[in-house]
Amino acid sequence: MVSSECQTICKNDMTYYLEEGLQVSGSNEHFVTEATGVPTASGRYVKVATVPSVEFVAGLEFRPVLGERMMANFVTFEPHTEAPRHVHEEEQIVIVLDGEFEFDLDGDVRVMRKGDVAVVPAWVPHGARTQSTTCSEVDMFNPPRRSLLDTAGAVVSAATETSAADGEGAKSSGGQEY
Secondary structure, eight states: OOOHHHHHHHHHHHHHHHHHTOOOSOHHHHTOOSOSSOOSSOOOOOOGGGSOOEEEETTEEEEEEEOSSOEEEEEEEOTTOEEEEEOOSSEEEEEEEEEEEEEEETTEEEEEETTOEEEEOTTOOEEEEOSSSOEEEEEEEESOOHHHHHHHHHHHHHHHHHHHHHTOOOOTTTSOOO
16 A cells, blocks of 8 residues: 555646656666566456456446456446446556546546546445447456456356367457467
């Protein structure tokens, strides 16, 4: 967890750099080339279109991609679709890729469009709905969203069984690698 003191310092530092037009120094520290630890897993590429979809609400499609400690959930809203107002223990960052929707962040309702981002801390009420347009967005969760993991796991297991029977061998790690 990031302390409020650290958040204030980081915010103040970034504001200073932006206002002064300065480059952030320390890029050498950011792009370290020598591992000081042991990799915890192999990296992989995923084709989102091959990730089995999960639909909790008609017109609202989720395609979760799982890392070790975080999740990227690729979401598609059809027109006139609502993700009901809800809360959860996981922190969430919402990034709109295309289209638009109304996002309710603890009573602050705004129309979000391509490039807009909402940060949803744990247990903060939120929800979204489209009007006459579609919306594609990505939800980042840390830790991975438990209810989505449970449901997606069942869908992936069923897809893996079907693919294995067809000889395709779909990956259970969140989509087919390419």
